[in-house]
Amino acid sequence: MQYTLGFDLSTQQLKCVAVDENLQPAGEASVDFDADLPGYKTTKGVYISGETVCSPVAQWLEAFDLVLERLAATGLDLGLVTAISGSCQQHGAVFWGEDGSTLLASLDANQGNLVDQLAPTAFSRTTAPNWQDHSTGAQCQAMEAAVGGPQGMAQVTGSRAHLRFTGPQILKVIETEPAAYEATHAITLVSNFATSLLCGKLVPLEEADACGMNLYDIERREFSRPLLQLLEDQRTAPTGPSLLSKLLGEPVRVQGPGETPVCAGNVARYFTDRYGLSPSCRVYPFTGDNLATLCSLPLHGGDAMVSMGTSTTVLLCTREYCPSPSYHLFRHPVLPDHYMAMVCYCNGSLAREQIRDELNATKSIAPGDWEEFSAAVADDSLDTSDELAVYFPLGEIVPSIQATTARVRFDRATGQLTDHVASFPDRRHDAKAIVESQALSCRVRIAPLLTPQPGAFTTTVTASSGTTVSFDGEVRPLGDLLDRRPSRCFFVGGASRNTAIVRRFAAVLGPTAGAFRSENPNACAVGGCYKALWSWLRSSDPQGPDFAQFLDSSMPAGAVASVAGREDAAWDHYNHYIVALSNLERELCA
Numbered sequence: 304m305q306y307t308l309g310f311d312l313s314t315q316q317l318k319c320v321a322v323d324e325n326l327q328p329a330g331e332a333s334v335d336f337d338a339d340l341p342g343y344k345t346t347k348g349v350y351i352s353g354e355t356v357c358s359p360v361a362q363w364l365e366a367f368d369l370v371l372e373r374l375a376a377t378g379l380d381l382g383l384v385t386a387i388s389g390s391c392q393q394h395g396a397v398f399w400g401e402d403g404s405t406l407l408a409s410l411d412a413n414q415g416n417l418v419d420q421l422a423p424t425a426f427s428r429t430t431a432p433n434w435q436d437h438s439t440g441a442q443c444q445a446m447e448a449a450v451g452g453p454q455g456m457a458q459v460t461g462s463r464a465h466l467r468f469t470g471p472q473i474l475k476v477i478e479t480e481p482a483a484y485e486a487t488h489a490i491t492l493v494s495n496f497a498t499s500l501l502c503g504k505l506v507p508l509e510e511a512d513a514c515g516m517n518l519y520d521i522e523r524r525e526f527s528r529p530l531l532q533l534l535e536d537q538r539t540a541p542t543g544p545s546l547l548s549k550l551l552g553e554p555v556r557v558q559g560p561g562e563t564p565v566c567a568g569n570v571a572r573y574f575t576d577r578y579g580l581s582p583s584c585r586v587y588p589f590t591g592d593n594l595a596t597l598c599s600l601p602l603h604g605g606d607a608m609v610s611m612g613t614s615t616t617v618l619l620c621t622r623e624y625c626p627s628p629s630y631h632l633f634r635h636p637v638l639p640d641h642y643m644a645m646v647c648y649c650n651g652s653l654a655r656e657q658i659r660d661e662l663n664a665t666k667s668i669a670p671g672d673w674e675e676f677s678a679a680v681a682d683d684s685l686d687t688s689d690e691l692a693v694y695f696p697l698g699e700i701v702p703s704i705q706a707t708t709a710r711v712r713f714d715r716a717t718g719q720l721t722d723h724v725a726s727f728p729d730r731r732h733d734a735k736a737i738v739e740s741q742a743l744s745c746r747v748r749i750a751p752l753l754t755p756q757p758g759a760f761t762t763t764v765t766a767s768s769g770t771t772v773s774f775d776g777e778v779r780p781l782g783d784l785l786d787r788r789p790s791r792c793f794f795v796g797g798a799s800r801n802t803a804i805v806r807r808f809a810a811v812l813g814p815t816a817g818a819f820r821s822e823n824p825n826a827c828a829v830g831g832c833y834k835a836l837w838s839w840l841r842s843s844d845p846q847g848p849d850f851a852q853f854l855d856s857s858m859p860a861g862a863v864a865s866v867a868g869r870e871d872a873a874w875d876h877y878n879h880y881i882v883a884l885s886n887l888e889r890e891l892c893a
């Protein structure tokens with residue numbers, strides 16, 4: 304028997320899953336940052352100070368030792384692991400000091416844990432910015448202004464400038480912590496931080512995850528020289544290496560047909576000595592969590608994936624480079640000439656948890672229990688048909704807006720907002736409304752990525768030909784949102800365990816071939832495993848199947864379960880909310 308490991312270093316936890324050569328689960332372990340490493344005093348894995356959100360790097364180092372200890376304790380023979388890869392929260396950056404590379408190379412299982420050997424002097428900053436950070440508005444504006452505004456930035460880097468993206472975050476460090484920046488010898492994303500740790504050497508960025516920086520020119524496949532220069536120009540007294548050198552040069556690319564997948568190296572001696580991993584075990588570049596999630600199921604054209612972790616993301620696979628300020632495009636981590644399109648929301652699970660606890664409080668139910676919330680979400684007799692509300696306890700990504708909550712009533716015939724209200728009749732309405740508006744926002748933003756099928760779907764909305772809607776500054780005919788639907792929708796991540804949430808989301812998104820839930824809630828870690836296994840197989844047979852063929856032929860039966868079929872009436876019910884959502888967002892963003 305041989306195994307492959309997939310790690311997932313996300314906001315709230317580090318997980319590690321193992322699969323055997325038949326892609327069957329063989330073991331898993333996890334470390335919850337708040338609960339298992341209370342010494343760091345994080346809340347949901349992060350420190351929040353005003354708009355700044357970050358995570359302690361030392362916490363991740365401790366978590367790597369702990370998760371491997373826990374995995375070994377399950378009885379899994381780590382000596383039989385042939386390949387490792389994984390996924391990490393996107394955009395975060397680890398700043399390594401001058402000694403980082405030497406300390407990594409000299410990790411010694413007899414000299415204490417990773418945290419003892421690295422935390423004291425390997426890093427020039429003790430924390431990494433987290434994707435929920437909202438503190439880089441000025442840097443985003445400066446960067447967009449240099450490349451032709453939101454559209455220009457999206458054209459070059461696949462996304463308009465985003466507060467959480469690594470380029471604006473690095474620019475903020477250059478401007479506000481010049482000494483720490485000049486003491487920095489390497490900057491890794493969280494993904495190549497993890498790969499570097501396991502290999503015991505600093506390794507370059509992985510190309511797909513590098514697309515989440517607002518620095519990488521996706522079509523040219525190299526860092527954008529004008530954007531690098533813009534950041535260089537803000538250094539007041541440069542002493543250390545150039546930014547390109549700190550970024551460890553150009554990222555490693557996905558390899559084409561007939562080429563051997565890039566291996567980052569063999570696992571470092573620290574891990575072979577301490578956990579019994581084999582010295583021949585290969586480590587393949589980790590990627591971003593959403594990119595790995597895309598690798599966890601065989602998606603075909605028109606399919607969409609909704610990942611319900613701390614953030615909510617909607618993912619699609621496309622061959623066309625069609626950038627827009629509404630969504631993100633990344634290079635695909637394993638399929639050459641493909642891209643991943645993504646819409647990302649900050650206010651996913653944590654916003655729902657807040658409404659859940661407020662609802663529970665009105666009924667004297669303990670916080671943390673999903674039953675009452677789920678019953679309200681599933682309740683078709685609860686009439687929310689003229690109610691719309693957005694709940695953004697954190698500033699939101701799309702629409703790009705400060706933290707806010709707004710509840711309105713609207714006219715279903717015209718979509719005009721009739722009333723702003725402080726509350727709905729009771730908190731059950733909020734439970735249903737938050738899921739409806741989250742799903743509706745996803746729906747309007749993925750529509751341009753789907754193929755139009757004029758006349759294929761009947762709707763009771765009477766849109767005059769001139770009716771338009773506007774999302775993220777892009778004005779579109781309403782009709783464009785009524786003639787396209789995803790084929791299948793796959794739901795993954797922690798909240799996908801909740802059938803009521805998944806069914807309501809599916810009702811709004813309207814998949815024509817049904818909605819499915821991944822039976823394994825750890826989709827990103829599993830995607831990392833599959834990436835490692837396929838890379839390992841492909842190394843010995845470069846002419847073997849590409850990743851899509853590999854997944855199509857190897858996916859175990861029962862990997863997904865059906866949760867809903869095609870629901871035309873429900874989809875059409877939510878057509879009536881689209882103009883109202885456009886009006887509400889326009890008001891809030893004005």
Ligand SMILES: Nc1ncnc2c1ncn2[C@@H]1O[C@H](COP(=O)(O)OP(=O)(O)O)[C@@H](O)[C@H]1O
Nearest residue numbers: 313314315316612613652673796797798800801
């Ligand atoms: N039964 C449930 N109903 C709704 N949400 C749930 C349920 N179980 C877990 N979740 C949500 O899943 C989130 C964690 O998802 P997960 O994919 O593990 O997150 P991440 O990978 O971002 O750390 C939690 O914040 C929680 O709100």
Ligand SMILES: O=C(CO)[C@@H](O)[C@H](O)COP(=O)(O)O
Nearest residue numbers: 313314392393434612613614
């Ligand atoms: O910022 C993004 C994507 O752009 C987030 O999706 C992060 O990648 C973190 O995700 P979680 O796994 O913690 O939800």
